[in-house]
Amino acid sequence: MVERLVIIGGVAAGAKAAAKARRMKPDMDIVVYQDETEVSYSACGQPYVLSGVIENRDKIVIRRPHEFASDNIRVLTRHRVEAIDVTARQIRVADLSNNNECATAYDKLILATGARPVIPAVDGIELEGVLTLRSISDLDRFKSTLSSLKPKRASIIGAGYIGLELAETFHALNVKTTIIEKFDRILPKFDAEMAQQVSAHLSENGVELITGQGLARISGKNGRVAAVTTESGLNRDADLVVIAIGVRPNTDLAKDGGIALGKTGAIAVDEKMQTRTPAIYAAGDCCETIDRVTGKTTWLPLGDIANLQGRVAGENAAGGNASFPGVLGTAIFKTFDLNVACTGLSETAARQARYDAVAVNVNRSDRARYYPGGNNLVIKLVADRQGGRLLGAQVIGPGKADKMIDIAATALLGKLTCEDLENADLAYAPPFSPVLSPMITAAGALNSKVNNP
Amino acid sequence: MVERLVIIGGVAAGAKAAAKARRMKPDMDIVVYQDETEVSYSACGQPYVLSGVIENRDKIVIRRPHEFASDNIRVLTRHRVEAIDVTARQIRVADLSNNNECATAYDKLILATGARPVIPAVDGIELEGVLTLRSISDLDRFKSTLSSLKPKRASIIGAGYIGLELAETFHALNVKTTIIEKFDRILPKFDAEMAQQVSAHLSENGVELITGQGLARISGKNGRVAAVTTESGLNRDADLVVIAIGVRPNTDLAKDGGIALGKTGAIAVDEKMQTRTPAIYAAGDCCETIDRVTGKTTWLPLGDIANLQGRVAGENAAGGNASFPGVLGTAIFKTFDLNVACTGLSETAARQARYDAVAVNVNRSDRARYYPGGNNLVIKLVADRQGGRLLGAQVIGPGKADKMIDIAATALLGKLTCEDLENADLAYAPPFSPVLSPMITAAGALNSKVNNP
Numbered sequence: 001m002v003e004r005l006v007i008i009g010g011v012a013a014g015a016k017a018a019a020k021a022r023r024m025k026p027d028m029d030i031v032v033y034q035d036e037t038e039v040s041y042s043a044c045g046q047p048y049v050l051s052g053v054i055e056n057r058d059k060i061v062i063r064r065p066h067e068f069a070s071d072n073i074r075v076l077t078r079h080r081v082e083a084i085d086v087t088a089r090q091i092r093v094a095d096l097s098n099n100n101e102c103a104t105a106y107d108k109l110i111l112a113t114g115a116r117p118v119i120p121a122v123d124g125i126e127l128e129g130v131l132t133l134r135s136i137s138d139l140d141r142f143k144s145t146l147s148s149l150k151p152k153r154a155s156i157i158g159a160g161y162i163g164l165e166l167a168e169t170f171h172a173l174n175v176k177t178t179i180i181e182k183f184d185r186i187l188p189k190f191d192a193e194m195a196q197q198v199s200a201h202l203s204e205n206g207v208e209l210i211t212g213q214g215l216a217r218i219s220g221k222n223g224r225v226a227a228v229t230t231e232s233g234l235n236r237d238a239d240l241v242v243i244a245i246g247v248r249p250n251t252d253l254a255k256d257g258g259i260a261l262g263k264t265g266a267i268a269v270d271e272k273m274q275t276r277t278p279a280i281y282a283a284g285d286c287c288e289t290i291d292r293v294t295g296k297t298t299w300l301p302l303g304d305i306a307n308l309q310g311r312v313a314g315e316n317a318a319g320g321n322a323s324f325p326g327v328l329g330t331a332i333f334k335t336f337d338l339n340v341a342c343t344g345l346s347e348t349a350a351r352q353a354r355y356d357a358v359a360v361n362v363n364r365s366d367r368a369r370y371y372p373g374g375n376n377l378v379i380k381l382v383a384d385r386q387g388g389r390l391l392g393a394q395v396i397g398p399g400k401a402d403k404m405i406d407i408a409a410t411a412l413l414g415k416l417t418c419e420d421l422e423n424a425d426l427a428y429a430p431p432f433s434p435v436l437s438p439m440i441t442a443a444g445a446l447n448s449k450v451n452n453p
Numbered sequence: 454m455v456e457r458l459v460i461i462g463g464v465a466a467g468a469k470a471a472a473k474a475r476r477m478k479p480d481m482d483i484v485v486y487q488d489e490t491e492v493s494y495s496a497c498g499q500p501y502v503l504s505g506v507i508e509n510r511d512k513i514v515i516r517r518p519h520e521f522a523s524d525n526i527r528v529l530t531r532h533r534v535e536a537i538d539v540t541a542r543q544i545r546v547a548d549l550s551n552n553n554e555c556a557t558a559y560d561k562l563i564l565a566t567g568a569r570p571v572i573p574a575v576d577g578i579e580l581e582g583v584l585t586l587r588s589i590s591d592l593d594r595f596k597s598t599l600s601s602l603k604p605k606r607a608s609i610i611g612a613g614y615i616g617l618e619l620a621e622t623f624h625a626l627n628v629k630t631t632i633i634e635k636f637d638r639i640l641p642k643f644d645a646e647m648a649q650q651v652s653a654h655l656s657e658n659g660v661e662l663i664t665g666q667g668l669a670r671i672s673g674k675n676g677r678v679a680a681v682t683t684e685s686g687l688n689r690d691a692d693l694v695v696i697a698i699g700v701r702p703n704t705d706l707a708k709d710g711g712i713a714l715g716k717t718g719a720i721a722v723d724e725k726m727q728t729r730t731p732a733i734y735a736a737g738d739c740c741e742t743i744d745r746v747t748g749k750t751t752w753l754p755l756g757d758i759a760n761l762q763g764r765v766a767g768e769n770a771a772g773g774n775a776s777f778p779g780v781l782g783t784a785i786f787k788t789f790d791l792n793v794a795c796t797g798l799s800e801t802a803a804r805q806a807r808y809d810a811v812a813v814n815v816n817r818s819d820r821a822r823y824y825p826g827g828n829n830l831v832i833k834l835v836a837d838r839q840g841g842r843l844l845g846a847q848v849i850g851p852g853k854a855d856k857m858i859d860i861a862a863t864a865l866l867g868k869l870t871c872e873d874l875e876n877a878d879l880a881y882a883p884p885f886s887p888v889l890s891p892m893i894t895a896a897g898a899l900n901s902k903v904n905n906p
Binding site: 410424 | 792
């Protein structure tokens with residue numbers, strides 16, 4: 001009999017896993033269950049659909065069910081998996097169009113159930129105009145709410161990447177914005193002096209940032225949101241409230257099926273993306289992974305990681321032997337004119353991980369100064385004073401932060417020292433770079449601290 | 454007594470060495486001799502001064518003698534070093550302003566004598582309108598020739614980086630251009646199918662490319678250049694001829710002084726940038742280095758390498774203990790709308806170096822397709838089939854070739870395999886990258902060849 005691979009969830013990890021499994025095994029029976037109407041879309045593109053940078057919503061849908069069908073992958077949208085029976089190796093699925101339920105068997109199962117926004121239990125959370133932005137259904141609701149409410153003032157609850165991207169979006173839409181963040185400062189993965197640059201930039205662009213205070217309640221008028229109140233009693237009028245305080249892995253199905261979760265609360269997997277239950281894999285935002293710098297278990301719900309993990313899970317579920325070695329914690333986002341990126345450990349995180357950390361901040365142009373069009377970057381590099389191994393980098397500025405952070409991430413993969421990076425033979429010509437890459441300059445400055453503690 | 458460091462040549466390696474030695478040793482007596490009127494300029498910026506992208510020539514002069522003086526570094530311009538007496542540890546210097554000669558002692562000596570254009574011994578080479586572009590004196594002559602001759606047709610002899618950059622410059626200046634290249638094809642460091650993209654792009658932009666034929670002679674009229682003739686007898690009218698067939702290390706001083714040259718013909722140095730003569734270092738285009746991929750001696754006369762080596766030579770001449778580990782052969786240039794970059798070995802070079810080389814070419818956008826502003830790149834990756842270690846990369850296209858090649862170069866430094874790179878945690882957000890970096894996609898495609906040869 002033909003082996004059947006069932007994949008629960010088809011956004012990023014699930015879609016990638018299906019495609020990879022198909023390439024590995026042309027005759028496998030592959031079925032993807034998805035509770036939404038779309039699969040294979042870019043959640044990360046959503047703020048740019050709202051701002052109009054991406055002209056329409058359909059553009060972020062990468063691949064439609066019929067396109068999967070042409071690869072002989074069955075994609076069942078509006079089908080919700082209700083339960084997994086790991087002993088019988090079958091799942092129970094509800095067809096949301098008619099509420100019929102049926103059971104289906106699997107030989108291999110991949111959980112790609114993703115994550116969902118954390119919703120605070122505050123008064124007013126159910127009011128019209130209180131939104132999240134995670135799934136494409138959220139996006140559709142968000143877009144129609146913008147059209148119907150025509151908001152003038154928004155409060156964004158949470159200063160994570162989505163919150164900061166949306167601040168730029170709202171600015172483009174002429175919506176005056178307040179961001180309310182429970183922690184003392186934004187961007188906890190960045191060191192304070194780096195994050196401060198982003199805070200200052202938000203202010204310069206007219207975004208109010210309130211930190212150190214969570215959301216206490218949302219007030220409404222006629223069923224619509226009208227204002228928010230912070231824990232210390234600050235009030236802000238708001239005709240739109242976005243809840244962006246983070247996400248939580250969707251693990252109910254796994255937990256109820258007896259599939260082990262790890263200590264992060266996400267599904268535990270090994271480097272083959274295999275759960276602790278035979279024949280079951282997990283990939284993407286629903287599962288945990290390894291931090292390659294510290295070696296510790298971590299959870300990093302990002303779209304590119306979901307794709308990397310989905311590929312490995314798909315390959316292995318189809319009989320392959322791929323490994324996913326873990327993450328560096330690389331991330332990047334743009335808010336107004338700043339590109340903001342990090343990889344590996346901040347200085348703070350390095351000290352918490354018991355490294356004798358040493359760090360430098362340098363400010364450089366990303367091009368030869370005499371060549372037009374260069375932009376500045378502040379680069380922070382962190383290393384282990386003992387031996388100089390690089391531990392992390394943070395890059396903020398209008399310049400090519402993506403290029404710099406990818407150099408740093410690749411250096412972390414190779415376990416390079418700052419001396420290695422200081423001597424790196426990187427590409428130079430005036431249209432592209434200063435004669436020595438800003439990463440080389442930063443590594444050199446850091447290396448002198450390593451040698452002379 | 455205060456130690457004296459004498460540096461011969463002050464363009465890139467020499468200027469960097471002086472600055473680094475000063476930072477290392479505040480009380481060292483540091484003297485730089487330079488035969489031109491300027492030191493510390495960017496030779497790589499010159500094509501862009503000619504095209505007007507860089508608005509004036511002074512912009513590419515990074516640091517002037519009086520700025521060095523403020524660091525207590527004496528810079529003697531228009532002083533030519535005539536001889537080195539390694540036994541007496543002194544040099545003989547001619548002051549070009551008055552032809553006076555004097556001897557001066559050194560405790561440490563750094564040779565940063567650079568390289569000079571190869572000039573073919575053909576008839577007509579002395580005609581007005583036959584130019585090179587290497588030193589800033591060349592640039593000044595080039596600029597005044599452009600003004601006085603107002604050329605309509607140029608021939609560029611040699612299709613190296615300078616020749617191809619100048620083709621774009623001439624196009625901007627409305628000068629119809631023919632490139633004459635002795636080898637069968639351009640860009641020998643790239644594989645043929647990659648180089649072909651650049652040839653095609655030159656044609657599309659109206660540049661005539663004649664390959665497989667060297668320059669036979671230059672004809673003139675009234676002392677001015679009028680035409681060129683190739684070895685096989687093709688004639689092209691030309692009111693400007695640029696000789697850009699490559700450079701040769703300036704080693705006469707070293708050789709006459711008994712300082713050993715290596716088998717590349719450049720000055721032999723160890724990883725401390727020390728020559729085989731005590732107390733004498735060399736750095737930049739005049740010396741050879743190690744290819745970090747093959748481990749063999751090579752010569753790579755590029756501005757960024759000169760800076761890296763200058764730093765190491767300066768540090769060590771001032772009592773430090775830095776090392777320069779060698780080069781990957783990373784290079785990048787722009788011609789018209791193509792960014793063209795390479796690092797490590799081409800497939801051809803890998804086979805010549807006896808690797809069981811395997812390679813892929815992939816064509817990808819440098820951004821998520823749904824996000825505006827992305828540009829294409831063709832990426833070629835080369836690996837060792839046995840174990841999958843990356844050996845080299847070539848990237849060509851209107852997209853972010855600089856970013857891609859720097860990722861590849863850093864991967865080479867870390868001796869990563871394609872599997873390592875396939876799983877790399879690189880930075881993703883829609884304004885910066887597709888969900889998986891084109892380098893990850895390419896590495897994945899290559900990895901499947903490594904596993905299934």
